[in-house]
Amino acid sequence: MPELVLWDIDHTLMATRGVGRELWAVAFEQVTGVALREQASVTGSTERVILRETAQMHGLEYDEELFSRFAAALGAVHVQRAAELRERGHALPGAAAVLAAVDERGVRQSVVTGNVRSAAEVKLAVFGLDSYLRMDEGAYGEDGEGRPELVRLALARAGVSPEKAVFLGDTPADVAGGREAGVRVVGVATGKTSAAELRDAGADAVLDGLDDTEQVLTAIRA
Template identity: 80%
Template sequence: MPELVLWDIDHTLMATRGLGGELWAEAFEQVTGVALREQASVTGSTERVILRETARLHDILYSDDLFGRFADALGAVHVRRAAEMRERGHALPGAAAALAALADRGVRQSVVTGNVRQAAEVKLAVFGLDAYLRLNEGAYGEDGDGRPELLRAALKRAGVASQDAVFLGDTPADVAGGREAGVRVVAVATGKTSASDLRAAGAHFVLEGLSDTGRALAAIGV
């Protein structure tokens, strides 16, 4: 049984039905003074990379200070519009049950996500998932550019060796990042990537979703 299970958030545990993009655009305009015309690819990426590439598309000079102000603004807009997120978004089928089942078995759980921490905390709280997770042992968009870096940060915080952890995500970037970090990867085909493409990317196990709690636990190794 793994010592630590790490979860991606968006399209693995929940969906915000387009609201995430609206909140991102609002924070971007707030800190840059420029209306968002085009956003860089977000699939499997981190907020730091998305902001850097989106700033370039708008001829805006990127800096760590810009990212810091953007992270604060993005977190704040998530707090302010949390009720709207609850109305428009939802936890994915089986997500809460899988988290609860792992918690019942004493498995430590946290998140590895490209979201900035405050935004991640709001999303998890809105859908009642935060109670199962040790958020101080996770890693967030502030912690690096890519999944391998974030996973290593989470493992270090949790004091767990890579071979004793499992990571669940929905993108080829999640799969590649997990393999590079040396953790077992269970891919969930609840995002834009098909199960066959997640297998081709190198996932150790692929689930169509989390609705079958028993199957999810077996894939995780519990």
């Protein structure tokens, strides 16, 4: 087993079934005073990039102060509507069992996600996944713009070299980011990207889901 397993969150460990976009829209209007008409692509992106591109779509100026206020608002609205997130969203089949199985083997786990940390913590807690993850060793949307940067930061925070870590994610951006950072990447075809597309992107292994714990452990070990 590796020393460190890093997980993407959305569509890898859980699905928010539209709640995430609704909360994003609330936070956007709170900090800009403008109702969200359209949103930049979120697949494989980070909140900083999504906010900057979405602001441009609405003719708004973007700066770090806007991002800081948005990140705080997004975290707060996740806290306020955690019950709704729990009711409408769900952990993906097998996610909790796999996290528990990896934890039982003494392997450290954390996350690499485009979510800001406060929102990520709410999502993971709502679905009972947070107890398996060392959140201080992860990397989040406020930490950088791209997956390679975030993976490298998580490795540095954990004090683990790339060859001793594995990253699991559901998008080509996850695959590319992990590979650029020098870690082994397991693609999980539970999002919008097919297993074939994840293989074509360069994933070292690809899973159709997390429901077969032994299969996931084998992919992580290989």
